[in-house]
Amino acid sequence: MNNESTFAVVAKNISKTFTISEDSHNTVKHRLFNLFNPPRAKEVPALKNMSLDILQGECVGLIGRNGSGKSTLTKLLAGVYKTDTGYINITGSTMLMNLGVGMSHELTARENIYVSGSVLGLKIKEVDAIFDEIVDFAELRDFIDTKIKFFSSGMVARLAFSIAVNAGADIMFLDEIFAVGDMKFQEKAVKVFESSWIKGKTVVLVSHTMDIIQKYCKRSAYLKKGELVFFGETAKAVELYQQDNQ
């Protein structure tokens, strides 16, 4: 076997440019009437040419100021967005987590648990086995057959977090997730985060809290205006980031 098998994500020469058109040419009618008058489009280079790789079981930090391309990079690495250039090899299922995670508001909590669990690669029987854990962790026992559109945003976030903690994909992209729930829930969240994710899963951690990054990540990437300035030891990356903030 080659070396690549120990990598969770390998990204080579990737870049991403968003095209933002000023007027919305997204209907057939519009396109026909404006055949000779193409929309003025603005190109926004969100990520400039970069390469990086993430090892299996590694926890990698991702830091940078607002608009530096952190979210775009996580979406590319998770396979949600398609890269414009280069290629990305992903080994295993991925999950992107920020405050609202892939759940349908038309479905009940129970259905969402099964759907999400299945999308994350679990079999129905495996979801059965962890179902109670998920419900109890989210503290939603009484609302299990309620559609989540009737949930408060805190309840939805707790449910999402609980699914992610208990089901979890092979590679987790965590975008500022330690802001969910009350203090007690956060404590609980940090505990399982340490026990189940740091040990055993590949994690990419996006955060503005340097303490968290320094605590969990050996390696970190520092982004600035869409460019990968530094990828390596966390201490160095944090130092660069703090210099930039001054």
Next chain:
Amino acid sequence: MKRSNKLERIWLLAKIEFKLRYYENKLGLLWALIKPISDIFIYYIAFQKILKQGIPNFVSFLFIGLILWNFFVESTSGTVQILSTKKYLYEYTNMNKIEIYLSTVLANCIGFFFNLLFFIIFFQFIDKGTMGLSWHALYIVLVFFNLVVLALAFSIILSNIYVVAKDITQIWIVVTGLGFWISPIVFKLDNFREALPGLDYLNPVAGIIINARNVMLYQRMPEWNLFFFDFAYALILLLIGIFLLNKVGSKASEKL
């Protein structure tokens, strides 16, 4: 390597989709029946009582045509916006989008299965003077499979066009409205072929309806030319769809 849970997932999504569609309202599954019955009632009055087409067992004739056509319309019109409504499934993971289509079409198949069951009961036991079913009816499985592939292909193509052109929803409503009248659903087959020659090949649903009637109503074999032609038709469209899905659909999460 863990064994894939793909099939399980598609089945789970299909069940939930089916439940959402039919159990959300009080009449539930009855809705799946009311639609074809009310349609049959209308066309029976128009084409048999007023226009006097004189097709024997016209209700059964309409019934089988309509449930196939309705399946096609529901699986296509109903899924034009699927990449938008099911965004929650692929927005945060690297799930394969084709599974979303398969599960939705499967949910429609469950609905069709109930319709077909009602048709068979009606045709075999209630409608007087029919030939009854024979072993030829088994071919309906293949004919219906053809329709499923075709519907899946259109579903993928349309929903990908939707990513770049939102008004495909309205356009497709017009196309299916026209499609109903250029398919041999309410017309006598001979009249249809005489008035619109070639259309039984050009319109991919037409051949499917013709062959479904051959095997279900008339104890005949399918018209093989038409049968193979429509299969090839559906497969080519499916390939185009998959090509589009890789080209356009992969950008759905940023465009929608």
